[in-house]
Amino acid sequence: GAVVSQHPSRVICKSGTSVKIECRSLDFQATTMFWYRQFPKQSLMLMATSNEGSKATYEQGVEKDKFLINHASLTLSTLTVTSAHPEDSSFYICSARTVINQPQHFGDGTRLSIL
Amino acid sequence: SQQGEEDPQALSIQEGENATMNCSYKTSINNLQWYRQNSGRGLVHLILIRSNEREKHSGRLRVTLDTSKKSSSLLITASRAADTASYFCATDARDSNYQLIWGAGTKLIIKP
Numbered sequence: 001g002a003v004v005s006q007h008p009s010r011v012i013c014k015s016g017t018s019v020k021i022e023c024r025s026l027d028f029q030a031t032t033m034f035w036y037r038q039f040p041k042q043s044l045m046l047m048a049t050s051n052e053g054s055k056a057t058y059e060q061g062v063e064k065d066k067f068l069i070n071h072a073s074l075t076l077s078t079l080t081v082t083s084a085h086p087e088d089s090s091f092y093i094c095s096a097r098t099v100i101n102q103p104q105h106f107g108d109g110t111r112l113s114i115l
Numbered sequence: 116s117q118q119g120e121e122d123p124q125a126l127s128i129q130e131g132e133n134a135t136m137n138c139s140y141k142t143s144i145n146n147l148q149w150y151r152q153n154s155g156r157g158l159v160h161l162i163l164i165r166s167n168e169r170e171k172h173s174g175r176l177r178v179t180l181d182t183s184k185k186s187s188s189l190l191i192t193a194s195r196a197a198d199t200a201s202y203f204c205a206t207d208a209r210d211s212n213y214q215l216i217w218g219a220g221t222k223l224i225i226k227p
Contacts, residue, residue, distance in 0.1 A: 004157075006157070034214070034215075041222075042219075042220075043203060043217045043218065043219050043220050044158075044203070044217050046214060046215075049214060091155075093157050093158070095157075095158070100207075100213040101145050101146060101207060101213070102163075103148055103160040103163055104158075104160070104215060105160065106150075106157035106158040106159070106160075107157050108156050108157040109155070109156060109157045111155070
């Protein structure tokens, strides 16, 4: 149980393109979803926390107009990287959680490469 | 944000040996969690240990928690090549609004 599906797994696109990444909880309802960014050989950096039906809470330094997050249902959250540039190239990972004090369940990540 | 420090940063051992990784943190916690990440993949939850627990086992994994020292350790016994991965600790606390605060991770390599 507790499977999180993240798509796509890899994106290569030109600078200026907007890219949407989907994160779905397949067999549970995720009241909270998290979006992380991970640089090579580093730990996870939390970008934003989203609760179903409300606006995402962004971490300091993360541009909310650049990284649009929508958590429309208890099983789906999307991250849209708008007008992506090479510096946005990274590994993006989502996770989902049912209640506090419980583990997060992670998607397999999206490798984004902007040319 | 990160509050945890893990050591060692990297660990290379022979298959069959035990691997121990340590994690330290700074604030009071509700629980501490260990995750594994295979290269280029998402994270997999291994064990959650609550602040009132001192030790927890799951198969070949043993986790200890010392809240007085604000530290935890993850022991993998009888290591296998498939255990090669990065291991992260993360703390869950009311003070951090129940977001996980991540350690820097330990890269474990098991040599066959």
